[in-house]
Amino acid sequence: MSTTAKKKVNLLLIGLSKRGKALLDLLLEMDDVNVAAVCDVYEDRLQNAVQAVEKVYGKKPAASTDYRALLDVPGLDAVFTPSSWTSHVQVCLDAMNAGLYAATEVGGATSVQQCWDLVRTSEKTGKPCMLMENCCYGQEELTILNMVKLGLFGELVHAEGGYRHDLRREICMGHVDRHYRLDNYLHRNGDVYPTHDVGPIAKYLNINRGNRMLSLVSVASKSVGNEAWVKSHLQQYPQLEEINNRDFAMGDVVVTTIKCAMGETITLFHDTSLPRPYSRGNLLQGSKGIWMEDKHSISIEGITPVNEKSWNPHSWYDLNKFYKKYEHPLWKKFRSSGVKGGHGGMDFLVLRAYLEAVRDQTQTPIDVYDTAAWMSLTALSEESVAMGGHPVAIPDFTDGRWINREPIVEGTYCLNKICKPGRKL
Amino acid sequence: MSTTAKKKVNLLLIGLSKRGKALLDLLLEMDDVNVAAVCDVYEDRLQNAVQAVEKVYGKKPAASTDYRALLDVPGLDAVFTPSSWTSHVQVCLDAMNAGLYAATEVGGATSVQQCWDLVRTSEKTGKPCMLMENCCYGQEELTILNMVKLGLFGELVHAEGGYRHDLRREICMGHVDRHYRLDNYLHRNGDVYPTHDVGPIAKYLNINRGNRMLSLVSVASKSVGNEAWVKSHLQQYPQLEEINNRDFAMGDVVVTTIKCAMGETITLFHDTSLPRPYSRGNLLQGSKGIWMEDKHSISIEGITPVNEKSWNPHSWYDLNKFYKKYEHPLWKKFRSSGVKGGHGGMDFLVLRAYLEAVRDQTQTPIDVYDTAAWMSLTALSEESVAMGGHPVAIPDFTDGRWINREPIVEGTYCLNKICKPGRKL
Numbered sequence: 001m002s003t004t005a006k007k008k009v010n011l012l013l014i015g016l017s018k019r020g021k022a023l024l025d026l027l028l029e030m031d032d033v034n035v036a037a038v039c040d041v042y043e044d045r046l047q048n049a050v051q052a053v054e055k056v057y058g059k060k061p062a063a064s065t066d067y068r069a070l071l072d073v074p075g076l077d078a079v080f081t082p083s084s085w086t087s088h089v090q091v092c093l094d095a096m097n098a099g100l101y102a103a104t105e106v107g108g109a110t111s112v113q114q115c116w117d118l119v120r121t122s123e124k125t126g127k128p129c130m131l132m133e134n135c136c137y138g139q140e141e142l143t144i145l146n147m148v149k150l151g152l153f154g155e156l157v158h159a160e161g162g163y164r165h166d167l168r169r170e171i172c173m174g175h176v177d178r179h180y181r182l183d184n185y186l187h188r189n190g191d192v193y194p195t196h197d198v199g200p201i202a203k204y205l206n207i208n209r210g211n212r213m214l215s216l217v218s219v220a221s222k223s224v225g226n227e228a229w230v231k232s233h234l235q236q237y238p239q240l241e242e243i244n245n246r247d248f249a250m251g252d253v254v255v256t257t258i259k260c261a262m263g264e265t266i267t268l269f270h271d272t273s274l275p276r277p278y279s280r281g282n283l284l285q286g287s288k289g290i291w292m293e294d295k296h297s298i299s300i301e302g303i304t305p306v307n308e309k310s311w312n313p314h315s316w317y318d319l320n321k322f323y324k325k326y327e328h329p330l331w332k333k334f335r336s337s338g339v340k341g342g343h344g345g346m347d348f349l350v351l352r353a354y355l356e357a358v359r360d361q362t363q364t365p366i367d368v369y370d371t372a373a374w375m376s377l378t379a380l381s382e383e384s385v386a387m388g389g390h391p392v393a394i395p396d397f398t399d400g401r402w403i404n405r406e407p408i409v410e411g412t413y414c415l416n417k418i419c420k421p422g423r424k425l
Numbered sequence: 426m427s428t429t430a431k432k433k434v435n436l437l438l439i440g441l442s443k444r445g446k447a448l449l450d451l452l453l454e455m456d457d458v459n460v461a462a463v464c465d466v467y468e469d470r471l472q473n474a475v476q477a478v479e480k481v482y483g484k485k486p487a488a489s490t491d492y493r494a495l496l497d498v499p500g501l502d503a504v505f506t507p508s509s510w511t512s513h514v515q516v517c518l519d520a521m522n523a524g525l526y527a528a529t530e531v532g533g534a535t536s537v538q539q540c541w542d543l544v545r546t547s548e549k550t551g552k553p554c555m556l557m558e559n560c561c562y563g564q565e566e567l568t569i570l571n572m573v574k575l576g577l578f579g580e581l582v583h584a585e586g587g588y589r590h591d592l593r594r595e596i597c598m599g600h601v602d603r604h605y606r607l608d609n610y611l612h613r614n615g616d617v618y619p620t621h622d623v624g625p626i627a628k629y630l631n632i633n634r635g636n637r638m639l640s641l642v643s644v645a646s647k648s649v650g651n652e653a654w655v656k657s658h659l660q661q662y663p664q665l666e667e668i669n670n671r672d673f674a675m676g677d678v679v680v681t682t683i684k685c686a687m688g689e690t691i692t693l694f695h696d697t698s699l700p701r702p703y704s705r706g707n708l709l710q711g712s713k714g715i716w717m718e719d720k721h722s723i724s725i726e727g728i729t730p731v732n733e734k735s736w737n738p739h740s741w742y743d744l745n746k747f748y749k750k751y752e753h754p755l756w757k758k759f760r761s762s763g764v765k766g767g768h769g770g771m772d773f774l775v776l777r778a779y780l781e782a783v784r785d786q787t788q789t790p791i792d793v794y795d796t797a798a799w800m801s802l803t804a805l806s807e808e809s810v811a812m813g814g815h816p817v818a819i820p821d822f823t824d825g826r827w828i829n830r831e832p833i834v835e836g837t838y839c840l841n842k843i844c845k846p847g848r849k850l
Contacts (some may be wrong), residue, residue: 154653157646157649157677157678158678169738215813217642217814219683219684220690221583222582222688225582225712228580228712252583252710253583255682255690255692257644257680262647263646263647264647267694269692271583274710275724275725275731275738276739277740278736285678285699285701286699288700290699290700294717294719294720295719295720299700299701299702312591313700314701314702315702388640388684388816389642389682389816390815390816391642391814
């Protein structure tokens with residue numbers, strides 16, 4: 001390999017569905033990345049990706065329908081797997097054991113043991129394992145993180161979030177479109193997708209660095225949304241007959257409330273099987289103020305007006321008015337250089353966060369303890385739902401080190417502390 | 426007594442604080458009501474009310490600091506007690522045992538047994554006992570009830586609500602202003618005020634009439650809001666020194682999730698000790714659509730546009746645009762005759778609902794089973810919080826009759842079924 005090639009991050013991309021292909025296209029635009037190898041269990045998706053790489057690089061990447069055959073591609077640095085939920089953990093374990101950085105698309109674990117396996121393997125191999133939670137890099141979420149770290153909300157007390165998205169089409173058409181959600185929804189009941197909401201919240205609350213999640217309770221509603229969607233679309237899509245009259249195990253709405261060691265509560269809503277506008281349902285409350293995503297607004301003592309004599313002393317103020325002053329420096333720079341990539345730029349930023357950690361051989365801003373804690377919520381939520389809302393303990397994946405673990409405050413993509421003013425990004 | 430006087434509802438009003446006095450003023454405007462007797466444990470409040478009655482009626486009402494001395498005032502029909510939370514149940518029991526209709530201002534129970542006592546006493550005496558949940562008669566809530574009963578939301582699946590109101594001043598100044606909240610917040614931890622949210626929701630979900638609440642889990646955050654408020658107002662109000670450095674038992678945010686027999690989930694937030702704009706946080710989701718109070722908006726298939734091909738098929742539409750078509754007939758009539766009374770008219774409507782039931786000697790639209798079920802949530806929430814979020818069973822106060830109890834569909838103020846079109850109100 002030439003010296004120039006050496007500087008690039010050599011990546012194995014596993015999972016080339018619609019989502020994986022979009023991420024591949026984004027990666028192919030980065031001149032410090034070499035997509036060295038690609039994998040999908042479906043041959044057509046694999047060939048589609050091979051052609052896309054060849055079109056840009058002028059040569060084909062290594063390719064296989066079995067990722068294990070690709071872990072020893074020469075020069076490989078890292079793996080990223082936007083594959084189906086239930087494949088994420090094994091891929092990451094195999095990657096770390098092969099001496100590679102591991103990154104997984106979001107999704108929850110099916111057992112707590114899986115999360116321990118990730119932690120122990122990362123500790124043993126010294127390789128980071130990053131859950132690619134793009135919402136941690138959302139413009140609104142990063143601005144709020146910045147405001148939290150500046151102390152504007154005072155002492156944090158309560159947070160809410162959700163994955164509130166009408167996915168009935170994606171779910172019910174799963175067998176037609178080779179999408180993994182359908183089988184999960186037919187068989188599992190719990191918050192199977194908690195990290196878009198809990199990821200940013202965990203960063204606000206310093207989870208695993210001075211705080212941790214202690215326990216949760218989950219309660220699931222009945223399941224009617226998908227069954228009804230199938231019935232009403234049978235004529236349009238006769239292929240749905242296969243799942244017509246099937247009972248879905250997944251409750252349409254699963255509500256999870258988490259208690260943290262420092263006393264905060266977090267309420268999460270998994271809500272993907274009923275008609276409703278999209279929302280991540282974020283809300284954050286501290287001793288000095290509140291942010292509510294659905295109103296795209298804040299009300300914070302010291303920043304927004306208060307009328308103590310009124311029965312309703314506080315009003316909402318549009319967050320847009322505060323971006324100029326409080327926008328996170330990472331986003332400020334990103335905006336000025338032109339926002340790139342899907343999901344409003346979040347995808348680009350989370351990829352860069354991972355790739356630059358690989359390049360610099362540093363810890364990832366979402367580390368294996370974050371990954372394990374966030375993913376474990378799915379398995380624990382299923383347990384609690386199965387036991388009628390019984391509280392379940394959330395393991396301390398840091399083995400007690402959360403008490404004294406310091407926030408990582410260096411690095412462009414750090415999510416633990418506000419970047420120092422004037423620091424070059 | 427003259428025949429004319431006989432037609433009036435003779436009422437004993439117990440509790441003459443700021444809230445009680447406002448209700449008294451409203452009652453004194455009604456020409457079919459006779460405030461025959463008034464009571465407050467504080468002599469100054471009592472005399473203030475006596476004078477107010479005398480000013481309007483030209484004669485003094487019966488009056489005492491002990492309501493038990495007033496239960497045998499001649500001709501008395503009914504009691505209404507906007508007194509402190511922990512006095513409500515005993516007043517209602519004594520009223521029913523004296524052969525009177527009983528009505529209580531909102532608030533929760535301190536034990537489940539209290540709720541059974543209300544039920545058994547009502548059954549034994551044949552006297553109704555109505556929780557005066559004014560929010561059941563809110564314009565927005567009644568419109569949604571109308572839309573629910575018309576089937577527009579499809580099959581209901583999930584509801585949320587809350588009492589989200591910065592009450593730090595009222596709470597912390599409790600000993601100064603003789604307000605009951607302070608002692609409750611210093612000593613209790615749970616959702617002490619669930620009925621503004623759960624009342625309307627229970628009516629949407631046909632609780633106690635074809636459905637019931639089965640179990641709940643409650644989790645409480647830490648308590649920091651009131652302690653901080655006291656500290657920051659010590660200079661302004663030196664009387665606060667008495668509670669400076671006291672620990673408040675009440676978590677700033679208490680999250681409760683209820684599971685219903687027909688499979689629905691209800692999540693309630695008690696959130697009164699942090700700075701935030703007022704909200705009852707209502708949200709209702711069914712197989713066809715959603716209502717969200719904080720956006721004052723709906724999105725309902727068949728009514729609002731859907732773009733099935735979009736990643737986000739639904740949008741929010743301002744509820745105001747739908748009032749004309751779907752407003753509840755009771756509110757339509759009320760508005761055309763001129764909205765009266767506090768809290769946007771709700772107070773007037775709930776009073777009329779009670780008083781007309783007394784006048785007509787009919788069942789109250791919120792009956793003793795509603796009252797018991799809703800009030801029990803407070804005691805049960807405290808139990809669950811005390812046990813770390815353990816699920817607790819919600820009793821079936823109907824002794825199994827909920828399965829076949831029919832909705833009350835008659836009466837101007839019925840909350841169980843949409844009034845028949847064209848029916849005279």
